[in-house]
Amino acid sequence: MKKxxxxxxxxxSSFVLLAQVRTPQSSPSSTLEQVxxxxxxxxxxxxxxxxxxTVFGSLVPYGxxxxxxxxxxxxxxxxxxVKIEGQNLAKGTYALYTTPKADSWDxxxxxxxxxxxxxxxxxDADVALKVSVPSESSSRHIETFTISVNSISxxxxxxxxxxxxxxxxxxxxxxxxxxxxxSIESALSGPKAAxxxxxxxxxxxxxxxLSKALVWVNKALDxxxxxxxxxxxxxxxQKSLIQAKLKDIKGAIATAKLxxxxxxxxxxxxxxxxxxxxxxxxxxx
Numbered sequence: 001m002k003k004x005x006x007x008x009x010x011x012x013s014s015f016v017l018l019a020q021v022r023t024p025q026s027s028p029s030s031t032l033e034q035v036x037x038x039x040x041x042x043x044x045x046x047x048x049x050x051x052x053x054t055v056f057g058s059l060v061p062y063g064x065x066x067x068x069x070x071x072x073x074x075x076x077x078x079x080x081x082v083k084i085e086g087q088n089l090a091k092g093t094y095a096l097y098t099t100p101k102a103d104s105w106d107x108x109x110x111x112x113x114x115x116x117x118x119x120x121x122x123x124d125a126d127v128a129l130k131v132s133v134p135s136e137s138s139s140r141h142i143e144t145f146t147i148s149v150n151s152i153s154x155x156x157x158x159x160x161x162x163x164x165x166x167x168x169x170x171x172x173x174x175x176x177x178x179x180x181x182x183s184i185e186s187a188l189s190g191p192k193a194a195x196x197x198x199x200x201x202x203x204x205x206x207x208x209x210l211s212k213a214l215v216w217v218n219k220a221l222d223x224x225x226x227x228x229x230x231x232x233x234x235x236x237x238q239k240s241l242i243q244a245k246l247k248d249i250k251g252a253i254a255t256a257k258l259x260x261x262x263x264x265x266x267x268x269x270x271x272x273x274x275x276x277x278x279x280x281x282x283x284x285x
Contacts, residue, residue, distance in 0.1 A: 027070035034149040036157045037176030039082065041149055045074035045096075049144045055164040056100050065108075067117040068098045068161070069145060075113050076159075083173035084109070084159075085131040094128060098161070098168075104134050105161075105168045136167045193227075196220035197235055204242050213242050233262035233271050240278065249282050256282070 027048040034041045048070040053059050060066050068074045073095040081091050084107075094109035097118070111126040112119060119126075145163040155177070159170040186192075197220040203213035217239045221231050236259035243252035256275045263271035 025071075029071070030147075032147065032149065034152070034157075036149065036152050036172070037154040037174045038179045039078060039080040039174045039176070041159075041172075042077040042093075043075070043147055043149075045145075045147055046070040046072070047145050050141075050164055056166050057102070060100055062101050063099065065118055065122070066098050066100060068096045069147075071116070073113050073115050073117075074147070076109065080179060081175055084129055084170055085133065086171075086173075087129055087131060089129045092128075100135070100166075102135075104132055106130060106132050107168070107170060131170065133168050133170055136169070138162065138165045138167050141165060191219075193220040193223035193235075196223070197238065200242065201238055204238065204245070210242055210246050214239070214246065217242060231258065231262065233259045233266060233268065236262060237271060237275065240275075244278070244282060249285050253279055253282050 025046070027046040029044070029046050032041075032043040034043075046069050050059075056062065075093055076096050077093040078089070078091045082089050089109060092111075093113055094111065095113045095115065097108040097110050099106040099108075107130070108127050109129045110119075111128050112123070142162045142164060146161075148160045148162070149157050149172075150160055151158045154174075156171060156173045159172055161168050196216040200213040200217035200220065203209060203216070217235060220235055221239070224231055224235070236255055240252045240255035240259060243249075243255060256279050260272060260275035260279070263275060
């Protein structure tokens with residue numbers, strides 16, 4: 001029995017040891033984040049090495065789609081709209097696929113990003129953008145596949161792909177001036193209703209100056225009325241809570257009734273219940 005027990009312990013120990021074994025990836029993963037102007041670019045990819053092999057035209061055949069890296073999809077994300085080689089690409093995250101050729105590459109930004117390598121079924125409609133760029137020969141040997149963002153200015157940069165002695169470079173253009181002008185116009189035109197509401201909500205939740213919170217929530221409601229919009233039921237709900245904390249129970253009930261009517265109209269049962277509960281509670285005071 002003792003021998004059997006020891007054998008079991010040894011087997012369990014061996015299993016735990018094996019479960020803890022860690023080995024390096026043959027194509028280690030890499031993450032690159034780069035800001036150009038006001039746009040953030042994020043690139044996630046795995047980096048295979050040449051290891052004395054001929055890469056392009058052999059390991060990576062000419063004329064065939066390539067995952068552009070190793071393992072899971074290589075992904076490129078933009079948080080603002082961009083232009084790639086003069087063509088518009090909407091902000092978002094894309095899988096990066098390429099078709100290497102002897103003197104040029106096709107580069108594709110693909111909408112589906114959860115494939116392991118190439119998609120099992122290629123869907124042309126998922127190609128958000130396809131461009132063709134010339135390939136260049138490099139005098140130096142790049143052992144490990146590398147993606148980089150270089151030659152950065154406020155308005156443009158280059159997305160470079162390098163491996164072995166081959167380099168391709170894609171010009172990226174950014175709408176930095178448009179974003180800046182939009183930001184300036186927005187700031188100069190004054191706070192929006194949502195800004196006043198957020199300020200009021202924060203002051204209420206943090207037990208700050210409730211009188212200011214009431215002024216701000218009223219400004220939020222006024223802006224909506226000036227824009228010809230109905231008073232949002234969640235704005236009215238917040239105002240009623242501020243009034244109740246300020247001991248204006250009569251005003252809180254009146255505002256809660258407006259929020260209740262608006263929430264019923266919108267079909268929001270959560271706010272309908274909260275308003276009914278508050279009206280009942282405050283009516284007892």
